[in-house]
Structures are given as structure tokens and as C-alpha cells.
Amino acid sequence: xxxxxxxxxxxxxxxxxxxxxxxxxxxxxxxxxxxxxxxxxxxxxxxxxxxxxxxxxxxxxxxxxxxxxxxxxxxxxxxxxxxxxxxxxxxxxxxxxxxxxxxxxxxxxxxxxxxxxxxxxxxxxxxxxxxxxxxxxxxxxxxxxxxxxxxxxxxxxxxxxxxxxxxxxxxxxxxxxxxxx
Amino acid sequence: xxxxxxxxxxxxxxxxxxxxxxxxxxxxxxxxxxxxxxxxxxxxxxxxxxxxxxxxxxxxxxxxxxxxxxxxxxxxxxxxxxxxxxxxxxxxxxxxxxxxxxxxxxxxxxxxxxxxxxxxxxxxxxxxxxxxxxxxxxxxxxxxxxxxxxxxxxxxxxxxxxxxxxxx
Numbered sequence: 001x002x003x004x005x006x007x008x009x010x011x012x013x014x015x016x017x018x019x020x021x022x023x024x025x026x027x028x029x030x031x032x033x034x035x036x037x038x039x040x041x042x043x044x045x046x047x048x049x050x051x052x053x054x055x056x057x058x059x060x061x062x063x064x065x066x067x068x069x070x071x072x073x074x075x076x077x078x079x080x081x082x083x084x085x086x087x088x089x090x091x092x093x094x095x096x097x098x099x100x101x102x103x104x105x106x107x108x109x110x111x112x113x114x115x116x117x118x119x120x121x122x123x124x125x126x127x128x129x130x131x132x133x134x135x136x137x138x139x140x141x142x143x144x145x146x147x148x149x150x151x152x153x154x155x156x157x158x159x160x161x162x163x164x165x166x167x168x169x170x171x172x173x174x175x176x177x178x179x180x181x
Numbered sequence: 182x183x184x185x186x187x188x189x190x191x192x193x194x195x196x197x198x199x200x201x202x203x204x205x206x207x208x209x210x211x212x213x214x215x216x217x218x219x220x221x222x223x224x225x226x227x228x229x230x231x232x233x234x235x236x237x238x239x240x241x242x243x244x245x246x247x248x249x250x251x252x253x254x255x256x257x258x259x260x261x262x263x264x265x266x267x268x269x270x271x272x273x274x275x276x277x278x279x280x281x282x283x284x285x286x287x288x289x290x291x292x293x294x295x296x297x298x299x300x301x302x303x304x305x306x307x308x309x310x311x312x313x314x315x316x317x318x319x320x321x322x323x324x325x326x327x328x329x330x331x332x333x334x335x336x337x338x339x340x341x342x343x344x345x346x347x348x349x
Contacts, residue, residue: 015284
């Protein structure tokens with residue numbers, strides 16, 4: 001600290017003016033304390049309102065958010081056995097089943113309970129199926145088409161409603177059997 | 182706050198009022214009204230912190246509040262001043278003495294410093310605080326506080342050259 005700095009420090013101290021703490025200072029101080037107390041109370045009130053409002057809004061929006069993130073149910077796996085009766089109806093080829101294919105309309109074929117509907121859809125099979133479906137004629141054991149009798153496996157005209165057709169397990173009949181008859 | 186605490190606080194305020202006002206005047210560059218506002222603000226904050234700091238260092242707490250408020254004041258654009266029709270009473274000519282003249286020169290010189298430089302100089306040379314404590318009060322690194330104080334003193338050296346005689 002050099003001479004100037006010492007003189008500066010001394011000048012700052014010697015120029016102090018004695019000031020008394022008057023009643024007006026005390027009153028002003030008390031007024032300031034009251035004002036600050038009111039301000040703090042208002043701040044606490046506003047903060048509480050905001051917190052409660054935010055919490056309420058969060059709780060209101062929470063169920064909708066949970067539904068969005070809920071995991072979906074697992075997809076049912078493919079049926080592995082012919083005994084599963086749920087998988088009936090449309091063929092795996094994507095053809096729409098005809099109403100005439102209902103079990104009440106078409107009698108079942110003897111010996112065909114373990115058979116499967118046509119699993120693959122080449123042109124000949126589809127055509128034969130559609131023809132028999134739209135004709136509406138019941139096909140009995142004796143009145144079946146020649147294709148049914150010539151079918152070496154006996155699975156061509158089986159009822160799709162009585163057996164489950166897992167597409168990967170049961171092979172399709174030879175396409176030539178339908179088309180030839 | 183209880184009656185005892187209130188009495189203690191008012192006793193402290195009455196005892197330290199003069200020195201706090203002087204510190205505030207140095208920090209504000211001699212503005213008497215701003216100095217009173219500064220002390221008022223510091224004491225109001227001290228009132229609420231009194232149960233915690235009464236037994237430790239209440240004056241240091243008030244000083245910290247004043248220094249930070251004074252350093253902040255440089256960023257404030259308006260001090261709530263309003264024009265009035267009648268000017269307040271001014272000091273009579275007979276009041277002017279050598280001490281008052283020196284104080285006026287010192288305060289006007291301090292008023293020409295930036296707020297943070299002024300606070301650093303006042304804390305360093307009037308309060309005689311070490312640089313680390315000055316930095317802590319200003320809320321800045323020690324090097325910054327040292328730089329503020331050095332620049333402020335260099336400016337005052339020019340402004341107060343005729344008041345403080347150099348060593349011959």
C-alpha cells in the first residue's frame with residue numbers, strides 16, 4: 001500500500017459524519033418490514049396456487065398419458081394343431097369364404113375330418129371351389145364330382161369349418177386333380 | 182420475532198446506523214438519499230435474517246446486502262425519482278468547512294467510478310478487507326476484484342491529485 005492508498009483510506013475514515021438513528025428512521029424501517037412481509041406472503045400464496053394448479057393439471061393429464069404408453073397385447077401365435085377350432089373360415093390364400101360353405105349347407109365328407117381345405121391357391125383350385133360354392137347343390141358322398149373321387153388324398157372337398165388349416169403343416173392337394181375333372 | 186429480539190435489533194440499528202450510512206454514502210458516491218435507501222433495504226433484510234445472524238455477524242450481513250445492492254445499482258435505469266415543485270432545504274453556506282469540502286471531493290470522485298470499481302475500492306480501503314473477502318462480497322473471482330480495485334485507485338489518483346498530496 002503506497003502513500004496515496006494510505007491517504008485515501010484515511011480520508012475515507014475521517015470524513016465519516018455522525019448521524020443519529022431518528023424515530024423517522026425507525027418508523028420507516030418498520031414500514032419497510034411490514035411491506036416486505038406482505039410481499040413475501042403474496043409470493044408464498046401465488047407459489048402455492050401455482051403448485052396446486054400444476055399438480056392438478058398433471059394429475060388430470062396423467063391417465064391419458066398412461067394409455068398411450070401402455071404396451072399392446074401379444075399377438076396370438078399360429079395354431080399348431082388341427083384340433084384348434086378357432087382358426088376356421090378363410091383359407092390362407094386370402095380368398096373370401098363364400099356363405100355356401102357353411103357346415104349346415106354342405107354335409108361333411110366321410111373320412112375327411114382330418115383333411116384340410118385347399119391351402120394353396122393356384123388357379124385350378126380356386127376355380128373349382130368357386131364353382132361348387134356358387135352352385136349351391138349339396139354334394140353327397142355319392143354325388144360328388146369326379147374330382148372328389150379321383151383325389152388321392154381325399155382332402156379337396158373337406159369342410160373348412162370342421163378342421164383347422166395351419167397353412168404350414170398341411171400340404172395342398174395336387175392342383176391337377178381339380179382341374180382335370 | 183420476539184420482543185427481546187426486536188429490542189436487540191433496534192439497538193444494533195441505532196448503534197451501527199452512522200457507520201452504515203457512511204459506508205452507503207461511499208458506495209453510492211455521496212448520494213445521501215440513495216444511501217439511506219440502501220441502508221434501509223439492508224436493515225429490512227437483516228430483520229428477517231436476524232434470528233439466524235444475530236449471534237454471529239449481523240454487520241457483515243448488512244454490509245454484504247449493501248455492497249451487492251450498490252453493485253447492482255449500476256444496472257438500474259430508474260431510481261424512483263419524481264420531479265417536485267419545491268426543492269428540499271439545502272445546506273447553508275456556513276456549513277462548508279474543510280472536512281465537508283474534502284468529503285465532497287472524495288464523494289464526487291467516487292461517483293465518477295463504475296459501481297463495481299467503487300465498491301471494490303471502498304471495501305478494500307475503507308473496510309480494510311482482504312482481496313479474497315472483497316471478491317466474496319462482490320461475487321466475483323479474486324483476480325476480478327483485484328482488477329476492480331486497482332483500476333478504481335488509478336482513477337482516483339488522477340481525480341484526487343490536488344486533495345492528496347504526493348510524497349515529496
